[in-house]
Amino acid sequence: MPHIAPHARLVPPSGIRRVFEAALGVDGVVNLAVGEPHLPVSPHVVEAARDAWAAGLVDYGPNGGIAPLRAAVASKLARENGMAVDPAQVWVTVGATQALHQALGMVLDAGDEVLVPDPGYTVFTMAPRTLGAVPVPYPLRPEDGFRPDPDALRRLVTPRTRAIVVNSPSNPLGVVLPEADLRAVLEVAREADLWVLSDEVYEHFADEPHTSLGALDTDGRVLSIFSLSKSYAMTGARVGYLVAPPAFADVLPHLQEATISCVAMPDQHAALAALTGPQDAVVHAARTYRAHRELAGRTLDEAGVRYHRARGAFYLWVDVAHASGGDVEAWCLDLLRTERVAVAPGSAFGRSGEGWVRVNLAVEPEDLVRGLKVLPAPA
Structure with missing residues (x-):
C-alpha cells in the first residue's frame, strides 16, 4: 500500500475549527469563536458579482x-499604505490564506x-508544514505588550x-505594531538576510495609525499579504492579494498557474x-468594531476578568488560566456544553x-455581552 507523505501528517489541526464545528447544530449558541464579520456586504459589491x-x-x-x-x-x-508598486507586482489570490501559502512556497x-x-x-x-518546512515560534509575551523582541528573534x-x-x-x-517595532524586525531580517512576510489582513481596523512593512522596505525583501475578506465583509468570496518584490516576477506566473490558475472572475469583479x-461600509465597520472593543472592555472590567487591551482587528485576548486547569481547549468545549458560548482556545494559536x-x-x-458574562474572574 502506498503511504501518505510524512510531512502531511505534521500539519496540525485547527483548534478554532474544533470548537466551531462542535457548536454547529447546537441551539442558542453565542458563537464568538470564528473571525467572521457580522456586518452585511455592501450592495454595490453584490451587484458587481x-x-x-x-x-x-x-x-x-x-x-x-x-x-x-x-x-x-x-x-x-499608494493611497493608503504608502507603497509604490507596479500593478505587475500585485497577485490576486484566493483569500489571504493562498497569498500566505504562495509566499511561503517561494521562499x-x-x-x-x-x-x-x-x-x-x-x-x-x-502552512509551512504543508511544504515540509519547519515553523519556529517566536514568543510574544504579555509583559512586553505582545510585541516582538528583536534580540529574541536573533537568538532563534x-x-x-x-x-x-x-x-x-x-x-x-x-x-x-508601531513603526519602530517594524523597523527593528526589518533590521533583524537584513542582518540574517531573511525574507519578511507581512500579514496585514486587519489593516483597516486599527485604533492608531497602521504602518505597512512594505512601505519601510528598501531592499525588496518584504512580501505583503492583504485581504478583502474582513474589510469588506466578504469572507466567502475568497479574494486577497499578494504584493511581491520584483525578484519574484519570473516565478509567480508558473506558481499561480500550478496552484489556482486564477481567482473566479465574478469574485474579482x-x-x-x-x-x-x-x-462607507469600511468606515462603518471600523467604528463598529472599535465600539465593540470598548463595550467588551467595560464588560470585562466590571466583572474583574483579565484581558489584553486590543488596539486593532476585532478580537479580544482574555486570560482564563485561573479556571482552565492547563487545558484551555477542553475548558472551551466544556464552556460550550454548559453555557452555550463558543470561544477559541488560545492554545490553537501556539x-x-x-x-x-x-x-x-x-x-x-447583545450576543457579545452575553458571551463575555460567562467568562470567569479570578477568585
Missing part, C-alpha cells in the same frame, strides 16, 4: 488577476525554517532560517467594485496561548 455572472464572465482570467483589479490595488496601496524548501509569532494565527504554523535564527512572519494588526491579539466604489481564549467581537452587541 451578480452582473459578472449575468454577463457570462466565468472564463479563465490572467494568472495574476484582471488588469483593472491589479491597477485598483496598486492605487489603493521555503523542505527542511527550511520560518519564524512565526506565538501566539499567532493558526495558518502561520499549518539558524543556518536554516529563511523568513520571518509578521502580523499587524494581530490575530488573535489585536496588537498594532466584486473585489474591483469594493476597492473602487464607496468606502503554546504561549495556553490559558487564554480569543473572543470574536464582530457580533451583535
Whole structure:
C-alpha cells in the first residue's frame, strides 16, 4: 500500500475549527469563536458579482488577476499604505490564506525554517508544514505588550532560517505594531538576510495609525499579504492579494498557474467594485468594531476578568488560566456544553496561548455581552 507523505501528517489541526464545528447544530449558541464579520456586504459589491455572472464572465482570467483589479490595488496601496508598486507586482489570490501559502512556497524548501509569532494565527504554523518546512515560534509575551523582541528573534535564527512572519494588526491579539517595532524586525531580517512576510489582513481596523512593512522596505525583501475578506465583509468570496518584490516576477506566473490558475472572475469583479466604489461600509465597520472593543472592555472590567487591551482587528485576548486547569481547549468545549458560548482556545494559536481564549467581537452587541458574562474572574 502506498503511504501518505510524512510531512502531511505534521500539519496540525485547527483548534478554532474544533470548537466551531462542535457548536454547529447546537441551539442558542453565542458563537464568538470564528473571525467572521457580522456586518452585511455592501450592495454595490453584490451587484458587481451578480452582473459578472449575468454577463457570462466565468472564463479563465490572467494568472495574476484582471488588469483593472491589479491597477485598483496598486492605487489603493499608494493611497493608503504608502507603497509604490507596479500593478505587475500585485497577485490576486484566493483569500489571504493562498497569498500566505504562495509566499511561503517561494521562499521555503523542505527542511527550511520560518519564524512565526506565538501566539499567532493558526495558518502561520499549518502552512509551512504543508511544504515540509519547519515553523519556529517566536514568543510574544504579555509583559512586553505582545510585541516582538528583536534580540529574541536573533537568538532563534539558524543556518536554516529563511523568513520571518509578521502580523499587524494581530490575530488573535489585536496588537498594532508601531513603526519602530517594524523597523527593528526589518533590521533583524537584513542582518540574517531573511525574507519578511507581512500579514496585514486587519489593516483597516486599527485604533492608531497602521504602518505597512512594505512601505519601510528598501531592499525588496518584504512580501505583503492583504485581504478583502474582513474589510469588506466578504469572507466567502475568497479574494486577497499578494504584493511581491520584483525578484519574484519570473516565478509567480508558473506558481499561480500550478496552484489556482486564477481567482473566479465574478469574485474579482466584486473585489474591483469594493476597492473602487464607496468606502462607507469600511468606515462603518471600523467604528463598529472599535465600539465593540470598548463595550467588551467595560464588560470585562466590571466583572474583574483579565484581558489584553486590543488596539486593532476585532478580537479580544482574555486570560482564563485561573479556571482552565492547563487545558484551555477542553475548558472551551466544556464552556460550550454548559453555557452555550463558543470561544477559541488560545492554545490553537501556539503554546504561549495556553490559558487564554480569543473572543470574536464582530457580533451583535447583545450576543457579545452575553458571551463575555460567562467568562470567569479570578477568585
